[in-house]
Amino acid sequence: MSGSQPDHHRTLRHSLESIRSELREHGIYEWQIEADVLLRHVLGVARSDFLSLVYGGDSHLTHTQLHRLDASIKRRIGGEPLAYITGQREFYGLDLEVNESVLIPRQETELLVELVLDHLTSRDEGHGPPTVVDVGTGSGAVALAVAAHADNARVIGVEISPSALAVAMRNRDRLLGSCVEFVLGDLLTAIAAPVDVILSNPPYIPSGTLASLAVEVRREPTVALDGGVDGLDHFRRLATQAGERLAPGGVLIVEIMPEQMDAAVEIVRRTVISIASVSTRSDLMGNSRALVAQKELSPLP
Numbered sequence: 001m002s003g004s005q006p007d008h009h010r011t012l013r014h015s016l017e018s019i020r021s022e023l024r025e026h027g028i029y030e031w032q033i034e035a036d037v038l039l040r041h042v043l044g045v046a047r048s049d050f051l052s053l054v055y056g057g058d059s060h061l062t063h064t065q066l067h068r069l070d071a072s073i074k075r076r077i078g079g080e081p082l083a084y085i086t087g088q089r090e091f092y093g094l095d096l097e098v099n100e101s102v103l104i105p106r107q108e109t110e111l112l113v114e115l116v117l118d119h120l121t122s123r124d125e126g127h128g129p130p131t132v133v134d135v136g137t138g139s140g141a142v143a144l145a146v147a148a149h150a151d152n153a154r155v156i157g158v159e160i161s162p163s164a165l166a167v168a169m170r171n172r173d174r175l176l177g178s179c180v181e182f183v184l185g186d187l188l189t190a191i192a193a194p195v196d197v198i199l200s201n202p203p204y205i206p207s208g209t210l211a212s213l214a215v216e217v218r219r220e221p222t223v224a225l226d227g228g229v230d231g232l233d234h235f236r237r238l239a240t241q242a243g244e245r246l247a248p249g250g251v252l253i254v255e256i257m258p259e260q261m262d263a264a265v266e267i268v269r270r271t272v273i274s275i276a277s278v279s280t281r282s283d284l285m286g287n288s289r290a291l292v293a294q295k296e297l298s299p300l301p
């Protein structure tokens with residue numbers, strides 16, 4: 001039978017039911033939502049049209065779609081994250097391409113975007129266009145979200161992985177044009193002072209706990225997760241480099257785990273020169289998720 005002819009044995013509704021039970025049987029926690037997403041992905045239809053298509057008639061999957069669906073279900077049951085199978089993840093209203101070269105952007109990381117935008121809004125206009133650097137940009141999620149809402153900012157994303165950087169550049173070209181610069185580099189080594197905002201969601205998982213992460217998380221790049229013995233190796237280097245590059249009044253905004261916050265505040269107090277304040281911010285769940293450190297403003301002439 002040709003690959004594009006329909007399979008008359010099951011309607012879309014039957015297909016959806018069988019995906020749901022297969023995912024549930026294999027212990028996929030969000031089996032219902034994930035089944036919808038997988039079927040929608042294979043059909044290539046918008047969320048708004050999906051339910052009427054499935055429940056409103058007796059449409060069928062073509063054989064090609066059926067094969068793609070079976071392959072996708074096998075990958076998901078095998079532990080691959082849903083976002084790698086669909087190749088997409090929504091972040092701060094942006095529909096990002098993702099693949100196994102990049103961390104899948106997390107909802108809690110949207111807090112970094114909010115904090116950066118709040119800081120830029122409160123900043124004195126007289127200072128000129130601000131420079132914002134996203135360190136470890138991955139898919140470009142945070143850099144692109146900031147650029148989409150702060151037209152006057154010069155936004156730079158730095159990334160050590162060439163394959164991740166390629167994803168970030170494709171996301172930029174497809175979503176925003178060329179308004180964000182992406183640079184291959186090791187933390188801030190390639191970035192010159194002064195920088196107004198340095199933000200980062202660095203790798204911060206303690207090396208010893210990587211093996212106990214959920215199977216889906218272990219499919220994400222180790223370079224995006226492994227933060228050394230206490231998870232703060234990147235943070236320590238970043239704090240030192242940020243101290244040398246932040247403009248007067250500039251801020252360092254970093255996502256880490258709640259249990260790392262006290263140690264991170266101490267590192268900033270010890271390493272960032274001319275620090276005016278260090279505070280922590282919580283995510284929507286009330287967990288302390290971001291550290292914000294501000295440099296002193298220059299003394300008046």
Ligand SMILES: C[S@@+](CC[C@H](N)C(=O)[O-])C[C@H]1O[C@@H](n2cnc3c(N)ncnc32)[C@H](O)[C@@H]1O
Nearest residue numbers: 103105136137138159160186187201202203224
């Ligand atoms: C936790 S992921 C964050 C990705 C993205 N910013 C996000 O929030 O979705 C950390 C990122 O830092 C990158 N990275 C790791 N070490 C780095 C280094 N020394 N310099 C620059 N980037 C680095 C990883 O490749 C990965 O993309």
